[in-house]
Amino acid sequence: METYILSHLEALEAESIHILREVAAEFQRPVLLFSGGKDSICMLRLAEKAFRPARFPFPLLHIDTGHNFPELIAFRDRRAAELGEKLIVRTVEEALAQGIARATPGESSRNRLQTPTLLAALEEFKFDAALGGARRDEEKARAKERVFSFRDAFGQWDPKNQRPELWNLFNARINPGEHMRVFPLSNWTELDIWQYILRERLEIPSIYFTHRREVVRRDGQWLPVSPLLQPRPKEDVRTLAVRVRTIGDISCTGCIESAANNVADIITEIAAARVTERGGRADDKRSETSMEDRKREGYF
Amino acid sequence: MSIATPAPSTELLRFVTAGSVDDGKSTLIGRLLFDSKQIFEDQLEALERSSDLTGGGRINLANLTDGLRAEREQGITIDVAYRYFATPHRKFIVADSPGHVQYTRNMVTGASTANLMLVLVDARQGIIEQTRRHAYIAALLRIPHLVLCINKMDLVGYSEEIYSRISAEFTRFATRLDIRDIAFIPVSALNGDNIVDPSTHMPWHKGPPLLRHLEDVYIASDQNLTDARFPVQYVLRPNSDEHHDFRGYAGQVAGGVFRVGDDVVALPSGRTTRITGIHTLEGPRQTAYAPMSVALLLADDVDISRGDMLVKPDNVPxxxxxxxxxxxxxxxxxxxxxxxxxxxxxxxxxxxxxxxxxxxxxxxxxxxxxxxxxxxxxxxxxxxxxxxxxxxxxxxxxxxxxxxxxxxxxxxxxxxxxxxxxxxxxxxxxxxxxxxxx
Structure with missing residues (x-):
């Protein structure tokens, strides 16, 4: 006897596939933003579910800060090759060289510099829709963002003037020069992502699992020591068994002490965690509305 | 509450909250998140940092959901905020909507996908125009379940009489609306009465606390499984040698159940054909039902494209x-x-x-x-x-x-x-x- 009930993961999956197919049907030149992180790994699986046995109706785009965990870049290239899909990479380095992006003196993280780099890439390829892996549970400003999030000709988000979004009917209409950011994972939580990775047996970069790494205590977190981040005098430097919970610019991505070496252990750890995922991201801590401010400018 | 790890087979319940500006709606959501242990230390820390600004030194649970700068400054909810929490029984998506009349459109938006509406009334004020408007929106948007939370019971001495009077008045009003299922729960969102655990202040309330009700309300029949409807969304046509003949009509089932072998009619053209396969990445299926996203394979090479709807010949829209x-x-x-x-x-x-x-x-x-x-x-x-x-x-x-x-x-x-x-x-x-x- 078959019961006609979907589990929460199946319901979320069906919703995300629907969103991906709407983008393919409604836009001329969509693109999928792929960083190699856990959310965009789920996005690729959902795209396979939406479009196989056909090819993806969009290329993949990575905005490379140059401040990466090397494991992530290797994983990114391998995954794109396995899928046989086209990967475009645009770097903050080039954007700085061309004057598209300008570094702020004293700011070591390049997260903010991704914004002009991304906007320039969207313009270069005339992309009219960019699929992103952002989730509403990540941050308060994201909690209010639409699945189809309209951006004006300057790439800006206007939180007070968003289009109402009803049922599963998405208004995809834009004028030339404008674009849409689309977030198929809007309704997923961090735990859903990990349960999906487990269910689908998805490969993820090794830095999500426990490994020994030299880290330095700064701003209440353990930051990885790298050529981009050298300990200052008197700072507490240790080699610990750590893993990352979310991946950003290597100079500001906090590591957590963890012994989790498989996905099931990570799920147990997250379920018991007392700090949110982005609690390890120094860039979000600056003010109560720092994400809103960055998003207004055109951040992911 | 134990640690919230939903089993992978947990059901999903979407609900929308509605209340007037001061009914304590955001506080109630904050309380559900807080008491089901979904508020994390860094969020609590951020709340404490901002509480001097808006909460008069007291932690303001509403600041957890009102994320936009203008909302925090004005102390109101402007737009629908989506919130997520889970218990071992269910995963919840909360559309936290502003209650004021000038934000009716936001509430309609939040209501459009909801299985349940949670309406808050202030026990001191009882049913007001906004309560009626919110219930009307629930009926208009055909939300199958409604919960009337009579809040701020602590401010009326946890009076059963006041609770009964408000419930009776709402029941009389609701007979004019077409809502399948209405429940009444007396709560104090601020103090946590009847939110997660039964309130010791209101032993006269025999029903479950709010969270238990949300976990147990029967939603399996909310989906229309009678009228088979498949709006064609996208046609999958791989131009590869390996899948030369593959043509999949992709879409999300909008109602009913489709089976391999079913005769189907494409509307509006009226052409008939038969389902020869149901394609998913995991492999072929025998059935597809709402709200699954699948691709249907059809017997004939008929002209069907995005916007057409596949239905069964004995049940047409x-x-x-x-x-x-x-x-x-x-x-x-x-x-x-x-x-x-x-x-x-x-x-x-x-x-x-x-x-x-x-x-x-x-x-x-x-x-x-x-x-x-x-x-x-x-x-x-x-x-x-x-x-x-x-x-x-x-x-x-x-x-x-x-x-x-x-x-x-x-x-x-x-x-x-x-x-x-x-x-x-x-x-x-x-x-x-x-x-x-x-």
Whole structure:
């Protein structure tokens, strides 16, 4: 006897596939933003579910800060090759060289510099829709963002003037020069992502699992020591068994002490965690509305 | 509450919250998150940092959900905020909506996907116009379940009499609405009474606390599994040697169950064919039901494309270009009679002309009243003609195939949410009491 009930993961999956197919049907030149992180790994699986046995109706785009965990870049290239899909990479380095992006003196993280780099890439390829892996549970400003999030000709988000979004009917209409950011994972939580990775047996970069790494205590977190981040005098430097919970610019991505070496252990750890995922991201801590401010400018 | 790890097979419940500005709606959501241990240390820390600004030194749970700068500064909820929490039994998606009349459109938005509406009333004030308006929206958007939370019970001495009076008054009002299931729960969101655990202050309340009710309310029958509807969304046609003959009609099942071997009719053309396979990445399936996203393989190479709808020959929706619907107007630019709009219904994009405005509904009295136009946050009954035929059901029968949006072709703004009306009865009722069916 078959019961006609979907589990929460199946319901979320069906919703995300629907969103991906709407983008393919409604836009001329969509693109999928792929960083190699856990959310965009789920996005690729959902795209396979939406479009196989056909090819993806969009290329993949990575905005490379140059401040990466090397494991992530290797994983990114391998995954794109396995899928046989086209990967475009645009770097903050080039954007700085061309004057598209300008570094702020004293700011070591390049997260903010991704914004002009991304906007320039969207313009270069005339992309009219960019699929992103952002989730509403990540941050308060994201909690209010639409699945189809309209951006004006300057790439800006206007939180007070968003289009109402009803049922599963998405208004995809834009004028030339404008674009849409689309977030198929809007309704997923961090735990859903990990349960999906487990269910689908998805490969993820090794830095999500426990490994020994030299880290330095700064701003209440353990930051990885790298050529981009050298300990200052008197700072507490240790080699610990750590893993990352979310991946950003290597100079500001906090590591957590963890012994989790498989996905099931990570799920147990997250379920018991007392700090949110982005609690390890120094860039979000600056003010109560720092994400809103960055998003207004055109951040992911 | 134990640690919230939903099993992978947990059901999903979507609910929308509604309340007036000071009913403590955001506090209630904050309380559900807090008591089900979904608030994390860094969020608590951020709350403590900001509490000096808005909470008078006391931690303000509303700051957890009101994330936009303007909201924090003004201490109000402007837009729908989506929140997530889970218990071992269910995963919840909360559309936290502003309650004030000027944000009716935001509430309609939050209500459109909800299984349940949680309406808050202040025990000191009882049922007010806004309560009626919110219940009306629940009925209009056909939310199957409603919970009336009578909040701030701590401020009325946890009085059973006050609770009973408010419940009775709401019940009398709700008989005019068509809501399947209504529950009443006396709570204090601020103190946590009857939120997660039964309140020791109100032993007279025999029903479950709010969270238990949300975990147990029966939602399996909310989905229409009777009328098979498959709006074709996208045609999968790999141009590869390996899959040379593959043609998959991709989409999300909008109602009912499809099986391999079923005869199907493509609407609006009326061509018939048969399902030869149901394709997913995991491999072929024998059945597909709402709300699965799949791809159907068909016996004949018929001309079917995005916007068409596959149904079964013995259960077909209406097909036509003249549509009667209730609309919630969402734009500051009023409805233009005889104006042309872009219309999106299921996967069909077409255009429509608004031929007629029958009435505007006074959402405080629920009475229809004559009107020349509809303005922002108005609700009314219109008649429109579409450029191409639509295959549709009444919204009462199916929220997916009975709902549509209107878009302003100049500004690309979504201006209205439409709910297709029931077909007129074959025989007009003999007696009219002047009442108005919602």
């Amino acid at each position: 209406s097909v036509g270009q003249d549509i009667e619907a209730d609309v919630s107007w969402m734009s500051a630019r009023p409805l233009q009679l005889n104006g042309k709009y872009a219309l999106k219904h299921a996967t069909r994009n077409t255009r429509a002309i608004v031929r007629l405005l029958r009435h505007r509904t006074n959402i405080d009295t629920l009475e229809p009243e004559p009107a020349a136009t509809l303005g922002l946050n108005d609700i009314g009954r219109i008649r429109l003609t579409t450029l191409t035929p639509l295959a549709f059901d009444s919204y009462r029968r199916n929220r997916q195939t009975g709902g549509f949006i209107l878009v302003d072709e100049a500004t690309n703004e979504t201006v209205a949410a439409g709910m297709i009306a029931d077909p007129p009865p074959a025989v007009p009722p003999a007696v009219s009491d002047g009442g108005y069916a919602i």
